[in-house]
Amino acid sequence: xxxxxxxxxxxxxxxxxxxxxxxxxRAMQDDDVTNPGMLWVLDGEALWNRKDGAAGRACADCHGDxxxxxxxxxxxxxxxxxxxGRPINLEQRINACRVGRQRASPLAHESRDLLALTAYVARxxxxxxxxxxxxxxxxxxxxxxxxxxxRRQGQLNLACAQCHDERWGQKLAGSTIPQAHPTGYPLYxxxxxxxxxxxxxxRNCMIGMRAEPYAxxxxxxxxxxxxxxxxxxGMPFEAPAVRP
Amino acid sequence: MARxxxxxxxxxxxxxxxxxxxxxxxAMETGFRRTQLGELIPRDIIRLFVCTYNGAEIFRAxxxxxxxxxxxxxxxxxxxxxxxxxxxxxxxxxxxxxxSARITVV
Numbered sequence: 001x002x003x004x005x006x007x008x009x010x011x012x013x014x015x016x017x018x019x020x021x022x023x024x025x026r027a028m029q030d031d032d033v034t035n036p037g038m039l040w041v042l043d044g045e046a047l048w049n050r051k052d053g054a055a056g057r058a059c060a061d062c063h064g065d066x067x068x069x070x071x072x073x074x075x076x077x078x079x080x081x082x083x084x085g086r087p088i089n090l091e092q093r094i095n096a097c098r099v100g101r102q103r104a105s106p107l108a109h110e111s112r113d114l115l116a117l118t119a120y121v122a123r124x125x126x127x128x129x130x131x132x133x134x135x136x137x138x139x140x141x142x143x144x145x146x147x148x149x150x151r152r153q154g155q156l157n158l159a160c161a162q163c164h165d166e167r168w169g170q171k172l173a174g175s176t177i178p179q180a181h182p183t184g185y186p187l188y189x190x191x192x193x194x195x196x197x198x199x200x201x202x203r204n205c206m207i208g209m210r211a212e213p214y215a216x217x218x219x220x221x222x223x224x225x226x227x228x229x230x231x232x233x234g235m236p237f238e239a240p241a242v243r244p
Numbered sequence: 245m246a247r248x249x250x251x252x253x254x255x256x257x258x259x260x261x262x263x264x265x266x267x268x269x270x271a272m273e274t275g276f277r278r279t280q281l282g283e284l285i286p287r288d289i290i291r292l293f294v295c296t297y298n299g300a301e302i303f304r305a306x307x308x309x310x311x312x313x314x315x316x317x318x319x320x321x322x323x324x325x326x327x328x329x330x331x332x333x334x335x336x337x338x339x340x341x342x343x344s345a346r347i348t349v350v
Binding site for chain 2: 028042043
């Protein structure tokens, strides 16, 4: 299904948001001592090893060392979940594990603990290529995500694709429009003064085009995440990234 | 407990200028923001950062509102002797974090 222009971005012209940043912000991301996302990664490591829930188990009790077991996991999400019969993102996978295996309460979206655990798991995929699996089961959700990306919406009547497929590299006010590749989430945004999820970023964009954002965890958001990850297929994962 | 990350080169030559980088976890609530009900959110910031080199103070910074969350500081000093470089952040609501690093001067 073509976008408004029918163009998309040719594989050779894809650029991570990293390449649109200033030298200073790139240096901040590159060094683990200056990358504030690492504070969440350290918190996440502690949570990974902490027993929780009625089952009295820690993530590490089943999954072992995350540095081995979680390698590549974030680069493969959203991924098919048999229990819910649809693709789920990494945050939902962590909460499914909490409820199903640890018998603990699910963590709230954008809560400090969920961001920390997600950041810790995502950190294990740094440098690996984005590789979401598209098959007969996930194809309809990918198509739904693509439809959301190319559909005009909101009072400004804009589609995601009009900025991120057709006008990347140009300016929106003082900022350079990136290509919207979700390769660094959860990431530390200087504007937020905090780590945030991809869905938080998507809400920002929707509010910016004066559309009503979907709720956190809404299936429309997960479909859009799936489409964006598929669109970034093969690009290196860089979580936790830093963005202006 | 807030986390702090510091980077000090482990082994350096005597007289060399070294760069020290520190990052500390703190929301740095300015005291100027209000809740949706209009109540002022009390200020909660780091007030002071002190770095000592074998007990002698080599760097100090006073923090104020409008300094970013999770403040990152980088500064330099001259490597004079082997020992410990210690870092202390103190602030509102009894905030206090200490961290230290060993340095070997050859």
